[in-house]
Amino acid sequence: MARTIAEIQNEILKEKENYPSLAKLTESKTAIWRLWINIMATAIWIHEKIVEKNALVSRPHTLNWYREQALNFHYGIPPLVWQNGSYQFDTTGLTESEIEDSKIVKHCAVSEIDLETVLKPGVEPEEIFSDYFHNKVGVVFIKVATVKDEKISRIDVPNELFAFKEYIAKIKDAGNQVYISSDQGDILKLTLNVYIDPLSIYINPKDIEYYQSRISNGASTQDIITPLAPYQLDPLNGSLISNSQAFPVLDAINDHLKNIEFNGAFVKTYLVDAVQKAQGVKIPILAKVQTGPATNPSDQPNPSLPDVTKIEYFIPKAGYFDLDTLDVEVNYIPYTFYRDKQ
The missing domain is CATH 1.20.890 (cAMP-dependent Protein Kinase, Chain A)
Structure with missing residues (x-):
């Protein structure tokens, strides 16, 4: 100044x-x-x-500049005005609460693909060279999301997203291509084998053999249970003996996923570390990870999710996971090594 x-x-x-x-x-x-x-x-x-x-x-418009402008978008505020060398929203006469409520973009991630990552030495290109420039290189990708009911959510009001796209088109650098998306959170399904302290975490003894069979067969509930022979697990399995309302493993998983930053990576090791810290947990094993972008339920009610267990970390396509559709299957096994035969 x-x-x-x-x-x-x-x-x-x-x-x-x-x-x-x-x-x-x-x-x-x-x-x-x-x-x-x-x-x-x-x-x-x-x-x-x-x-x-x-x-x-003359401030350079970096990726961080685009993110800053996206988070500063006001929906419903009077048109942009050119002031002091840049476009700005005129918030004169509005209260701080009204200004904050007009900022519908609560999460934003901006990225681009550079030429070096496309031109891989010794590898034959899978696409026409010009396609890289038209569809990938030189494109600024902007993922945005809002917050509804204290959860990350896509901007699903058509006019809101349309207005945001018009805003970016007006302030962006001339000649730059910008691709804007706001998608429903990715679907995530997890299967864990967790050895627990039976003095802290409740498990119905009659269910232990069933859990062990699922582990040995490498199967899920859907693979074993049939409509003709359903097996009903005790709904309290995995809860604390001292508090039947608390499920340490499930709570740890949900808390960890909520704390992953927008467009941040899901790291298997970090998830296991979070579960390891839960009360009553002895050995957590992440057996299977499946994920994929959200689909239209009318098109594919039960989407087949790709198995990504062998991948150590990945970023959800939408930038976040839809925790309302989160599917977690836990096989609880008592940790009784001190009684095992030596």
Whole structure:
């Protein structure tokens, strides 16, 4: 921020004290040398204001700049105005609450694909070379989401997303391609084998053999249970003995997934670490991970999710997981190594 004229004058007067030859100058406020200081301070102030404005106008539009502008989008606020070298929303007369409520974009991630990642030495291109430039290289990808009921959610009001796209089209750099998406959270299904302390976590003894059979067969509930022979597990399995409302493993998984930043990576090791810290858990094993983008239920009611267990980490396509559709299957096994045969 440019200094004021008074600040510049004070700095010149302070510097004057360092020169003994200037000590004999009269201290009269109307002295000619004070007039020259005022003229110089004014000239320097004008110069700094020009530099400041040029710096603002010529600010490089980095990926972080696009993210900053997206989070500053106001829906329903009067049209953009050109002010001080950039487009801005005029929020005059609005309360802080009204301004905050108009910011519908609560989460945003911006990325791009550089040419180096496309041109892989020794690998034959799978697409026409020009397609890389038209569809990938030189495109700024913007993922956005809002918050509903304290959960990350896609912007599903058509006009809101349309208005946001128009806003970005107006402020973006000329010639840049921008691809904007706001999708429903990815589907995630997890299967875990968890050895628990039977003194802390409840497990019905009659269900232990069933859990062990699922582990040994590498099958899921859907694979074993049939409509003709359903097996009903005790719904309290996995709860704390001291509090039947608490399910340490499931709670740890949900808390971990909620805390993954928008467009952040799901890391298998981090999830296992989170479950390991849960009360009563001895050995957590993440046996299977399945995930995929959300689909239209009318098109595919039971989508077949790709198995990504062998991948250590990945980023959900939508930037987040839909926790309402989260499917977690846990096989609880008592940790009784001290009674095993040596």
